[in-house]
Amino acid sequence: QSSxxxxxxxxxxxxxxxxxxxxxxxxxxxxxxxxQEFSKAIVVGPQAPLEIVLTTDSKRKDVSGxxxxxxxxxxxxxxxxxxxxxxSMFTRFPSNTFxxxxxxLGKSIEDEHSIVNYKRQHPGIAxxxxxxxxxxxxxxxxxQQYPIEELIAMNMQDTIKRAKQxxxxxxxxxxxxxLALTVPEFFKQEERNALLDVAYLSGLPKSYxxxxxxxxxxxxxxxxxxxxxxxxxxxVVYDSGxxxxxxxLIAIEQPAAADEPLTIEFCGYxxxxxxxxxxxxxxIADLVKNKFLEKHSSIRTDEFExxxxxxxxxIQASEKAKLxxxxxxxxxxxxxxxxxxxxFKTKITREEFEGYVQDSLPNIRAPIxxxxxxxxxxxxxxxxxxxAVILTGGTTRVxxxxxxxxxxxxxxxxxxxxxxxxxxxxxxxxxxxxLSNAFKVKPLNVIDRSIFSYDARVNKSDSISIFSxxxxxxxxxxxxxxxxxxxxxxxxxDLYEDDRLYKSLxxxxxxxxxxxxxxxxxxxxxxxxxxxLSENR
Numbered sequence: 001q002s003s004x005x006x007x008x009x010x011x012x013x014x015x016x017x018x019x020x021x022x023x024x025x026x027x028x029x030x031x032x033x034x035x036q037e038f039s040k041a042i043v044v045g046p047q048a049p050l051e052i053v054l055t056t057d058s059k060r061k062d063v064s065g066x067x068x069x070x071x072x073x074x075x076x077x078x079x080x081x082x083x084x085x086x087x088s089m090f091t092r093f094p095s096n097t098f099x100x101x102x103x104x105l106g107k108s109i110e111d112e113h114s115i116v117n118y119k120r121q122h123p124g125i126a127x128x129x130x131x132x133x134x135x136x137x138x139x140x141x142x143x144q145q146y147p148i149e150e151l152i153a154m155n156m157q158d159t160i161k162r163a164k165q166x167x168x169x170x171x172x173x174x175x176x177x178x179l180a181l182t183v184p185e186f187f188k189q190e191e192r193n194a195l196l197d198v199a200y201l202s203g204l205p206k207s208y209x210x211x212x213x214x215x216x217x218x219x220x221x222x223x224x225x226x227x228x229x230x231x232x233x234x235x236v237v238y239d240s241g242x243x244x245x246x247x248x249l250i251a252i253e254q255p256a257a258a259d260e261p262l263t264i265e266f267c268g269y270x271x272x273x274x275x276x277x278x279x280x281x282x283x284i285a286d287l288v289k290n291k292f293l294e295k296h297s298s299i300r301t302d303e304f305e306x307x308x309x310x311x312x313x314x315i316q317a318s319e320k321a322k323l324x325x326x327x328x329x330x331x332x333x334x335x336x337x338x339x340x341x342x343x344f345k346t347k348i349t350r351e352e353f354e355g356y357v358q359d360s361l362p363n364i365r366a367p368i369x370x371x372x373x374x375x376x377x378x379x380x381x382x383x384x385x386x387x388a389v390i391l392t393g394g395t396t397r398v399x400x401x402x403x404x405x406x407x408x409x410x411x412x413x414x415x416x417x418x419x420x421x422x423x424x425x426x427x428x429x430x431x432x433x434x435l436s437n438a439f440k441v442k443p444l445n446v447i448d449r450s451i452f453s454y455d456a457r458v459n460k461s462d463s464i465s466i467f468s469x470x471x472x473x474x475x476x477x478x479x480x481x482x483x484x485x486x487x488x489x490x491x492x493x494d495l496y497e498d499d500r501l502y503k504s505l506x507x508x509x510x511x512x513x514x515x516x517x518x519x520x521x522x523x524x525x526x527x528x529x530x531x532x533l534s535e536n537r
Contacts, residue, residue, distance in 0.1 A: 028438070029178045029438050030176050030204070031044075031180045032179065032180070033182045033212070034195075036241055038063060038242075039063075039159065040052070040424075041163060044429060044433060045170075045176075048166065053162050054166075062082070063099070064102065065086055066158075067085070067089035067098070068081070068096050069096055070142070080158075086099065087316065090312050097122075100242065100278060103117070105152070105194040106136060106191030106192070106194040106195075107136065107190075121278060123308035127140070131145065134147070136190075139151065149194055149198050150201060153202045157202050160176060177204070177438065178432060178435075179199050179202070179207045180208045180210055180428045180433075181195060182211075183209040185246065186269075192537065208535065211248070213239060214248065214266055214446065215426075215431060216239060217250040217264050217390075218264060219423040219430070220237070220417075221252055221262060227252055233252050235249075235251075235386065235387050235388050236368055236389045236390065238391055240275070240276060243274075244271060245271065245272045245363070247270045248268070248269055249268030249371045249372065249375055250265065251265040261442070263447065264446050266448050268375035270368060277398075280357060284318035285311075285315050288317065288333055289311075292314075292338065292346070296339070307339060318333070329350050330349045332345070332346075333347070333348060354400045364404040376470030387413075388414075389415060390415045391405070391414065392423050393420060402414070430444070434446070449470050450537055453497075454471075454495070454496065455495075458493055459491050464479060466479070478530045479530075479531070480527075487509065487526065487527065490507060491507050492506055493507060
């Protein structure tokens, strides 16, 4: 472990002690930051105040994905391959290796944008529509279909298995009752439900979804530890990972009264669902592919792009080159047997890479701009009132991303004092402990809000506002349904998230007609509808 990791763990342990963590149940809490490319997990139990769940090869972060292969060609039995072993499987068996699946959660087979983007980075993958009334995607391997929720649940079960083993080694009961998962706040109902389905299939139905920006803010507050009393300070958590980039406007306040808890409030949000490390890797892959095709002009572009193994090798080599270019001016790319028996070597410079992605510069600053535009604060917050921009996520290590951020917000506001890899999993674990009540902790006042508005329409009538953007959750609202004119007839309630229909409810009036007849209710019947916005939104 690096000295920074050791320091982070000591600080986090000290925070747990400061929170007066004590056991009030024999169950454990598992916090998971399930990322697009990598996942991190921490387990907290009676004999494990804080333990990072290491991979089978003792690494602190795990590959978000797995590979599936038959044990024998004449058998239906399969073997699941996890962690770093998926790298070799990706180039040898790209159609059987499932990586970066988070971007497809809750997506439909008809979602052309998502499917095309995924296929570009994952050659050879075969998609089919999930069976039953679910509209999500499944992957096809030979004659078997694997729904995306099931594959990610396999990944999660592997993490849970290692966490239980860790509890056993510490002499504890390997019973994990609660799962806290980070979730991008831009995830819609379908994506959040898919993630909850993953948790259920993993065997942990007591699940909590925690805004990943809030998770980092909790970790930051734990590291900072001391804030001026009675003064609200504003921060931007800038999280750029493999699949997306998010900016969360956060307020942190230590009330003047010593007995009141620290308050962390979610105040604004901006995001780019496509800009991240995968897009930058794809840019380098384009450069490598173009150089190869220029040198071997007899190979047609469409022939090369339909060769799944060749494309997978280019993507894998490009990911390594991207990491090298973060610290060096150039990267040597060497690929054996790239196409048939052709070996290929080339050089990618940081200058040509940054020139190729020049059009992405606005995507770097846009989430911060949007977070300030969408804020739900009593007093407008500007860049001048921001205390710091907290960087997290692997893509924030890319030099031109850092430079563009520094140009936009000012070098003095850039804060790198949280662990870019582990801040979210540290924070989500603390939040999971708090929500589950599995352990007693010092109170922490978390004010979370919805970035979406929620409306309803009764019998296709005008829209009824239920929860506006910025509404705190959990929350509930009861509304008199004056739109129902004939109370003896069935009616429908359509639910909208940001003007997007996501569910229709059919209300049957038969029981009303039986129970509340004209004799009992001579003046008629009216309906009240209560709508709830849960902790998992």
